[in-house]
Every structure is written in structure tokens, then in C-alpha cells.
Amino acid sequence: MQKLNIQLLLTGNELMIGDIVDSNSAMIAQKLLSLGLIIKRKVTIADDIELLINEIKSISKQADILIINGGLGPTVDDLTAQALADSCHLPLEEHPKAVEHLNKWSTLRGRVLDHTNLKQAILPESSNIIANKLGSAVGFHVNFQQCDIYCTPGVPNELEVMMEEEIIPLIQTNVTTTDNYQVLRFHTFGIGESDLQKLIRDKFQQWPQEIELGFRASSNFLELKLTIKNSKYKKVLQHYEKEISYLLGNHILSKLLNPPPTMAKYVIDLLIKSQKKITVAESCTGGLIASMLTSISGSSTVFEAGYVTYSNKMKHQMIDVSTKALDKFGAVSKEVVLEMAQGALLKSAANYTIAVSGIAGPNGGTETKPVGSVWIAWGTSSNIKTVYLCIRGSRNQFQIAVANRALDLIRRDLLQSDEVPFYLSNNLSKR
């Protein structure tokens, strides 16, 4: 496969002061990836004519393809056409095809085309016009110093349609792409990046060079990605897919899905499949677990009630936690969380239960029960298990981590898995 040097140049003052988050470049990258093409370098600058000319000149010397995004609007700070003309020593001229597009666009909206809009038809001589289905700004293409330069609008939905329907087909006809590039994703929960690397190092003395390993962590989720750059390695990939599946067991939530579902989605799907109901009794997560579950469409068939028992009084009143247990052991204790789980089960007549009680912080910690302490109870009426964890981080990180672990423990129960997840076997402070 021909290795193309593809670069992206984004322009916009709002990008430089952080007023907007750039989602355009990720979208462009994904569309190119579908052709097996990867962007090599991305430069972002303000709407400044000198900076633009500098970058266009410098990038077009190195790159085979340059996609410029933004700066096609009607206002004075939209400078892409002028900058490109200056960089390539081309005069600007009115393009009849672009004028026609602008006329149509205005008429459809019951407007009269004015001088300001007409600026969008003044483009470098000999540019090829690229249709914009949704907006007034046409795109355009020039070839300069063996570099194909595509200028595209900054408005995300206009860009997306233009990429999909115009630019990707154009690039496709100019390059010979193959189906070489193949990616396999494992969506995992409960293993850290370094633990996972160690596992893989220990298991496979020699990881095959043909398969590139990638990791992406977010909270307690980790995506493990295996990439091959040539389809002749497909067999090797299949072999390692099996090996990794075996190695990670139920730490794997799913394969191949991107973007991956939430933890709650896995739990709801399993509950629906087994026709079981779940209830939750939450103290430190304050409704977050219930909210995660009910964010999933279809959850009403498996979830009827959640008890947000934030105070001791309410633990007693709502789900019959004994004042004896509360007084003797405190709210953050094995005994209380067990009674919470039992109480919620009894009250709601569900099959599965989760109860959590902990100290989310930043205040409220003591020497024996520091901020981050949490007791989790989970299971069915005949088999409620408990575990103590200490989870560091901000209040928010703590709440999300507790909720996801509690849901993962139920997911493992539903899978009838005996495996001990990493976050429990690593948990030295278990009680």
C-alpha cells in the first residue's frame, strides 16, 4: 500500500481560545480510516492570513494530501480562499458554479444574494468546486506542488456530508487503497493499563511484531486494541484474539463495538435475557446506580424501585435497616450494607440487589473509615455477598467507580462467573 502523507489544517479563532471543542478532525480521521488512511499531522491556527499562508506553504511541501477545514464563511475573518490563492500564486476569480450554488441556496431560503455572500464564490483560479449540500460555502480543491489540497467548511454537519459524498470518493479514485488495515477492540472493565500490560508480557514472551497493541483508559474501563496493517496477518490476529479472550475472561465486556455500551447496558441486557428484576439501595452513590440503569431503554421491564437512603433515619424507615446495626457498626459497615440489600430485596420483590454505603468525601472521613471507603453488597436473596473497597479520587470519580464496580459485580453474577475480578484480587485492604 502506498503510504500517503496526509495532513490537516484547521483554522478558527474560536478553536484557539477554547470556545469550541474540535470534533471535525476526529470525524475526518474516521472517514479516512475507512479507506485505510491515517492522518499524519494536524495543525490548528487562528484566522490569520500570514499564519495560514505559512502553514499551507510548509505543509504542501511535505504532504500528499492536505485537508483545510474552516474559513469558508462570508465574513472578513474567513480567509482560506485568499490564503490558498496567495500560497499557490493563483489569482482569485468568481466561479460560475459557486455563484449558481449560492443563488440556489438563497432562493430556497427566500433571500436575496448580497455582496457578502458572493465572497464565497471568489476562489483561486482553476479550483475544482466541491458541492455543499447543506450550507452556502462550497468546498474547493487545487493541486499544488503535487499536493492535493481540499478546502472544507467548518460547520460540522456540512463537513460530514461533504466528506462522505464528495471528498472520500475523490480521494478513493486517486489512491489505491486496500483492505489491509484491520482493528480488533476489546472493551474491558476492572484492569488497569499497567496490570494489563504485565499480564500480556507474562503470558506471551514474544508479542508478534505484526500486531500493534493499543490501550485507552477511561475511569475503570480500558480498551485494548489489536491492529494489523496487512491482511496477510489475519490468521495471527485470529489466534491472538482467542488467546486474549481466554486471558482476560469476564473482564471483557464486549468485542468490536465502537463506541462501547455503558456498564448498565450490559447489566440490563442480561437481566432482560434471564427475565430477572433488580433493585438498588444507595447511600454514597445517591441515585447514580438507579440513574445509570434507567438511562437504558427497556429498563422498565427489569427495574421497578430504587431506594436513595442517604441518611441513617431513611435507611431504617425506607428499607428496615435496624437501628441496632446502625448504632453499633455505623452506616459504612458490612452489617448495614447487608441489611440494606436484604431490605431493598424484600420491599421491591426483585431478584437481584445492589446496596452501597461509603464515604464519598471530600469530608466525613475518619481514621478507621477514610474518605473513599465503601461497602458493597450484591446478589440474590439466597446469596448476598459483601466487599470492602477503598477508592481514591474526587467525589465524582468515587461515585462513578463505586457504581460501575457494583454493576460489574452483578453482571458477573448474571454470567454465573466464578472468576475473581482484578479490582477484588488486587484489593489488599479487603476486610
Add this chain to the structure above:
Amino acid sequence: MQKLNIQLLLTGNELMIGDIVDSNSAMIAQKLLSLGLIIKRKVTIADDIELLINEIKSISKQADILIINGGLGPTVDDLTAQALADSCHLPLEEHPKAVEHLNKWSTLRGRVLDHTNLKQAILPESSNIIANKLGSAVGFHVNFQQCDIYCTPGVPNELEVMMEEEIIPLIQTNVTTTDNYQVLRFHTFGIGESDLQKLIRDKFQQWPQEIELGFRASSNFLELKLTIKNSKYKKVLQHYEKEISYLLGNHILSKLLNPPPTMAKYVIDLLIKSQKKITVAESCTGGLIASMLTSISGSSTVFEAGYVTYSNKMKHQMIDVSTKALDKFGAVSKEVVLEMAQGALLKSAANYTIAVSGIAGPNGGTETKPVGSVWIAWGTSSNIKTVYLCIRGSRNQFQIAVANRALDLIRRDLLQSDEVPFYLSNNLSKR
């Protein structure tokens, strides 16, 4: 003001193939803007040692400040330290302060520090270590060819705290910033961008050229930004600050704060101030309102109980909603939501209550109660009000919009405001 050349270098394979959208650079830009500093240029590349060295060498020749983001993790594709060492001709060495941080970090998590993690302490000689409160990867700073280079972690929340608490203060001591550039933000809820623009156009025939107007919308929140580029316009800005405050009334949640607090934070603060308690009874939001409230530190003093009554049976059993009302009017009705609010108040002995019942979709809608229908009840035992809204969007958008509006209605009650918010006065389908 000294015009600094500030550049950003982002590294990560996932950025190049569009696996993630980069939100870090917008956040860095906003923090720098608070010092009146603007990023000049931003380059994004894959985790490739040669590319990294090229960029570091080339940028450090031009820039006064270079912030490198990403590539500080423990894995083999994290290359920032090595690339920086090579670029600056500095040997790599183990930094005792970084080892100490890693030891502390591991101990807190009940782990043993291993070889893989220790890589994060191998940094260019004479680097200054920058603390990372939330993660294992310390940041580091070197000065090379008169360019201050700051290396920062790619994990967003780790980066945010490090920017706020470490790097911004460091930069602040090194540069003389002036107060020329001034930004005033209004954090508003419940007005759309076009409504707000119309309001302003109708009120001020001639908006002053000295003040730049900016808008940024997310869900039902809208940030209105007034910017002056020279402090001589301060008086004009003050005048328009008053005018806008008057025009928007209680649609304004706060001024000047960035990032703005969540809606729940405003509500919790007002409850604490007035020493009142709140309870919630949730059907279609399934615990989201309780979760938003309890995500705020200090909420335990004003929030004791939340009732997630997802099924009809549980509405009756947990908070005494009459089967008569459920049978006659259905779960999504004024009568039921009123009884939910009353029941929750009685059971929990709180002062304020919110109850919601609606159809989150995508399924479950009927002709008279389409997806998006919701009844909200809110107030105190002596004065519970109800309203019907129809909110379009995905299941998630619906749940978030309902939760925020319900909280906003309580916020207005707590402020003893008689104003009718835009989303109610605009609500043609009110019943």
C-alpha cells in the same frame, strides 16, 4: 502586554484516527485565556518518536511556551519523556520526587510499584517535577532554548487539576499579564440562543461595537459572553452588565464563574443557606435528580431520601400514590405527580419536593401522551405546583432536560421569584 508565542503539542495515536475527540486543548486554551494569553498554534501527531522530536525541536525554536499533552503513561507508546530528552540533548534519569509520588500513589491503592510504573519516574535530567493530584503520571518542566516546555498528562481530569493548580500559577509568575482583555460571562438556563439574540436586538437598537457578544449553548444552558479588548471600555461593559442582568433576571444562574457550577450546586447552596431539606420522587428520570443533588459535596445536610418509583406498584407502595389516581389518570398525569410529590414530602419530612413522571422513550408513547411528555410537581407542602412539558430529543437528552428544569423550578422557588421562565412561557402545550 508582552505578546507571548504559546504553542501546544498533542500526542496520541487515538487522536490521529479519530478514536477520541480532543477536549484537552480547549480546556488548556480557556485556562490560558484567564491570564489574557492566547495559543498561537497547535500541532497534533501520533505517538511516534521521530515526529515528536521533529516537532519539539521546531516549535521550541519559535515559541516562548510549549505545552506538550499526552504520552506520559507507563506503556511503550508513551514517548514524551524520551522525545523531550532527545530533543534537548538531556540524559534520562530517575527522579526521586517522581518515584516518591509513584510510591505514594501505589500504596494508597494497595499496590506494589512495578517496573512498568517506574518508567513514569524516568525523566529528562534537571526537569522540574509538576504534581499530579489524581493520577500516577507527574508532569515536568524544562527550559530549552528560551522556551518553557511543560509536559502534561492526557487524562482530562488529571490535566485540568494540574493546569489549574500548578501550571497556570507557574506561567503567571513568569509573565506580566495586563488587564486589557476582559471577559464577562453570564451562565443562563432556559433561554435558547435565538430567543436570547432576539431579546437583545429588541432591547438595544444599537449594540456597542466595543463589546463583542458570544454565545455557547449546551443542553438548556447558555453562556452569554461579553468581551472587551481594551480596558478603556470598562465603563461601557459595566453599564451593559447591569442592563443584561435586568433583562434576563433569574434566567441568570451566575456571573463570572468558569467553568460554571451544575444546576444542582445552585440548588444545594440555596437549601443550605435557608436550612431547608429536599426530597425527590422520580419516575422517568430514574434517580438522575437524586444523583445530581448528591454529586454535590455537603448535600447530606439537605438531602435525606430519594424515591425511585419506576413502576406503578412502587409509586403506590413507596410513597402512597393512590391506585385510584393511577388507574383513572395513568402514571403520566397531573394527579399522580401531585400525589408523588405529597407522598415523598410526608414520608421524608423534607421541606421541598420534586416529583416527575413522563415518557422518556424511545418506546411507550401514545397519541395523547407522546414520547417526551412529562408532568413535573414541585414546591412545599403548602404550595405544590405542577406543569406539563413536552421535551423532544433522545432518551438521555429528555432525562437530563427534565432533571435540570425540575431543579431550576425549585431554585426559583428558593429565590422566591415570581418570574415565569422562558421554557414555561414558551410552552404552548401547557395544560
